[in-house]
Amino acid sequence: MNKAMALLKKLAATEAGWGALALRVPVGIIFAAHGAQKLFGWFGGHGLAGTGGWMESIGLVPGVLMALLAGSAEFFGGIALVIGLLTRPAAAVLAVTMLVAIFAVHFENGLFMSNNGYEFGLALLAASVSLLFSGAGKASVDAALSRSH
Secondary structure (H helix, E strand, C coil), X not given: CHHHHHHHHHHHCCCCCHHXXXXXXXXXXXXXXXXXXXXXXXXXXXXXXXXXXXXXXCCCCCHHHHHHHXXXXXXXXXXXXXXCCCHHHHHHHHXXXXXXXXXXXXXXXXXXXXXXXXXXXXXXXXHHHHHHHHCCCCCXXXXXXXHCC
């Protein structure tokens, strides 16, 4: 159990300040909302079946599994960012999710969102990578875990 606790403390360690909090909360909300669209059909989304069918149509197969993976990464990863729980692992998974989204869906359309380009995905990728490096910062579960004995 000591090794598990040591690993948890290492993953949770953060020296970041309030800037990480200011980044992770809105980015986490955005990710969680997009994940909820994919998983549950909330906020105008298409749910697993609809998102899975679309993913299959662009070559991400099996589509429902890909929708489940992407939606879960975004929804649960987003919630993890908001509360600052295991921020670095969540940010790593979200960064990979954004790389897939950028190159599988948006890259061929160029940079701009007006053409379904990758600028939004790139911004979320940058935020995820930043949190991967910095950790959760202040007012986070990670900060409390890294201080605990």
